[in-house]
Amino acid sequence: MGLFDFAADIGRKLFSKEEEASKAVTEHVAEDNPGVENVQVTVENGEAKITGVATTASALEKAVLMVGNVMGVTHVNADAVVVANGEKVAGDEEFYIIQKGDTLWKIAEKAYGNGAKYKAIVEANKEVIKDENKIFPGQKIRIPKGL
Structure with missing residues (x-):
């Protein structure tokens, strides 16, 4: 899907320290899971990487937005997410x-x-x-x- 850019200084504040970020953002996505099975998010230096299996391309796009609209996240990489039905993910x-x-x-x-x-x-x-x-x-x- 690629790398998506976001503004780091806006959005929901979910963590104070980077070592809390991965767990907090994964839990955030899991709360309102748009359809990504086994979702995991790792955050390092502002870049979030999502893994899992999306039920649809729309579910993946929603997960990217959920992660990217978190304060402190500047980039979201969703290359490791597989879309189960093979549907193509739209561009920007x-x-x-x-x-x-x-x-x-x-x-x-x-x-x-x-x-x-x-x-x-x-x-x-x-x-x-x-x-x-x-x-x-x-x-x-x-x-x-x-x-």
Whole structure:
């Protein structure tokens, strides 16, 4: 899948010391597991590596976003994750970095020409967006295609 870049100084704070990071981030993904069996995350010098078997490409993308939107993570490497059904994983064109002043309505207007479709963005990112009224600049989300 490749290496994905994230902003290190934003996101959920899950650990204070790097030696706590791997366990904390693995537990974070396991809590709202989007469909990655035997998921393990190791974090070293800001780079997180995910291993496991994803049920779908979408599940893998969600796991990458869950890991990358953790404070202290600058890169996510998911090359070691296998997608069980052989489905191809989309490229960066399906991801969006939230900008200052963005709302989910504005993002949906830009992506679909209809702000009312923001609920599809919330649903596609429910592991990352816990409250649709609380998004922040630098957060990376998926934009579902074909709506």
